[in-house]
Amino acid sequence: MGACLIDTAESYGTEAIVGDAIRGIRDQVIVATKVSQNHFRKGDVIRSADQSLRRLGINHIDLYQLHSPNPHIPIEETMGAMEFLVDAGKVRFIGVSNFSVIQLKQAQSALSKGRIASNQVKYSLVARDIEDSLLPYCQENQITVIAYSPLAEGISNIFRRDSAGVIERIAAETGKTTAQLALNWCIHKEAVIAIPKANSVAHIEEDCGASGWSLSVDHIELLNRTFK
Ligand SMILES: NC(=O)c1ccc[n+]([C@@H]2O[C@H](COP(=O)([O-])OP(=O)(O)OC[C@H]3O[C@@H](n4cnc5c(N)ncnc54)[C@H](OP(=O)(O)O)[C@@H]3O)[C@@H](O)[C@H]2O)c1
Numbered sequence: 255m256g257a258c259l260i261d262t263a264e265s266y267g268t269e270a271i272v273g274d275a276i277r278g279i280r281d282q283v284i285v286a287t288k289v290s291q292n293h294f295r296k297g298d299v300i301r302s303a304d305q306s307l308r309r310l311g312i313n314h315i316d317l318y319q320l321h322s323p324n325p326h327i328p329i330e331e332t333m334g335a336m337e338f339l340v341d342a343g344k345v346r347f348i349g350v351s352n353f354s355v356i357q358l359k360q361a362q363s364a365l366s367k368g369r370i371a372s373n374q375v376k377y378s379l380v381a382r383d384i385e386d387s388l389l390p391y392c393q394e395n396q397i398t399v400i401a402y403s404p405l406a407e408g409i410s411n412i413f414r415r416d417s418a419g420v421i422e423r424i425a426a427e428t429g430k431t432t433a434q435l436a437l438n439w440c441i442h443k444e445a446v447i448a449i450p451k452a453n454s455v456a457h458i459e460e461d462c463g464a465s466g467w468s469l470s471v472d473h474i475e476l477l478n479r480t481f482k
Contacts, residue, residue: 255458255459255462256462256465256466257458257461257462258282258283258284259283259284259286259447259449260272260275260276260283260284260285260286261286261287261374261400261402261449262285262286262287262288262310263287263288263290263319263321264287264288264289264290264293264302264305264306265288265290265321269287269306269309269310270309270310272285272310273309273310273311273312274311276310276311276312277311280312284316284317285310285312285315285316285317286315286316286317286318286319286349286400287306287310287315287317287318287319288318288319288320288321288351288374289302289303289306289318289319289320289321290302290321291320291321291322291323291324292324294320294324294327294331294332295327295331295332295335296331296332296334296335296338297335299332299335299336299339300335300338300339303315303318303339303344303345304344307344313343313344314343314344314345314346315339315344315345315346316346316347317345317346317347317348317349317371317372318336318339318345318347318348318349319348319349319350319351319372319374320332320336320349320350320351320353320361321351321352322351322352322353323350323352323353323354323357329357329360329361329364330364332364333348333361333364333365334364334366336348336365337365337366337367337368340368347371347372348365348368348369348370348371349370349371349372349373349374349400350370350372350373350374351373351374351375351400351402352374352375352376353373353375354388355387355388355391358370358373358388358391358392358395358397362395369396369397370397371397371398372397372398372399372400373388373392373397373398373399373400374399374400374401374402374449375388375399375400375401375402376401376402376403377389377399377401377402377403377404377440377446377448378401378403378404378405378406378412378436378440379406379412379415379421379436379439379440379477379481380406380411380412380415380481381403381406382481382482384399389443389445389446392445393444393445396445397445398445398446398447399443399445399446399447400447400448400449401440401441401446401447401448401449402449404436404437404440404448404449404450405433405436405437405450405451405461406436409432409433409436412432412436412481413432415480415481416480416481418480420476420477420480421435421436421477421480424469424473424476424477427473428469428473430463430464430467431460431463433450433457433460433461433464434460434461434463434464435464435469435473435477436464437450437461437464437465438464438465438467438468438469439469439474439477441464441465442468442469442474448464450464
């Protein structure tokens with residue numbers, strides 16, 4: 255249905271399931287996984303990557319992300335390990351997650367070549383903190399923002415913040431569902447993609463219908479105001 259990026263992590267316990275799911279269609283899928291922050295020493299990063307590759311049953315990880323910052327381990331050491339994995343052909347792109355602007359700058363400076371491709375952070379109609387400085391910084395520096403929890407960890411958390419029923423009114427006007435509106439609102443921002451989680455085929459089909467069209471400027475502004 256056009257959704258080809260799968261995000262997982264060594265800590266999720268789902269890499270083997272992802273590996274089963276992509277067998278036979280590996281070249282159609284962008285596989286993103288993460289190394290946990292307690293594995294940021296050089297040897298640990300390399301060991302974690304090898305273990306992820308084995309569980310996923312693939313030869314390279316498309317996007318390998320630092321799951322969250324670890325101030326106790328020098329970022330130069332961790333990024334050196336990430337570049338080693340790129341040079342070895344085991345990783346295509348280096349990403350981070352839950353990094354602030356300062357941490358992004360430090361991580362970028364710690365790379366001897368190449369650059370940070372993405373920063374995975376919480377972003378949804380009801381979690382807008384990144385709009386102040388992180389989102390503009392990423393947009394200016396060609397860093398893709400991967401919005402996690404883009405459905406606010408459940409649609410009820412969106413309804414709770416919308417006592418006037420604005421989103422349901424927009425849904426009626428556009429013929430889209432609340433989930434599709436929430437996701438389309440996320441991805442209309444430059445450099446933002448979204449990784450909703452869904453446990454049913456019906457939800458996945460609905461979520462895939464969130465792209466390929468655009469909310470009107472008026473509807474976007476109304477959503478911005480309603481959920482600010
Ligand atoms: N980097 C990090 O630190 C970090 C942290 C948290 C999450 N993440 C990533 O972000 C992904 C998504 O985040 P999340 O699970 O926290 O929250 P989310 O995607 O915002 O919300 C998931 C919830 O939305 C529901 N849902 C999905 N599609 C729906 C639809 N069409 N209609 C109604 N409800 C729908 C799901 O229900 P069902 O399950 O019943 O379909 C589930 O309860 C995770 O899978 C993970 O990869 C990353």
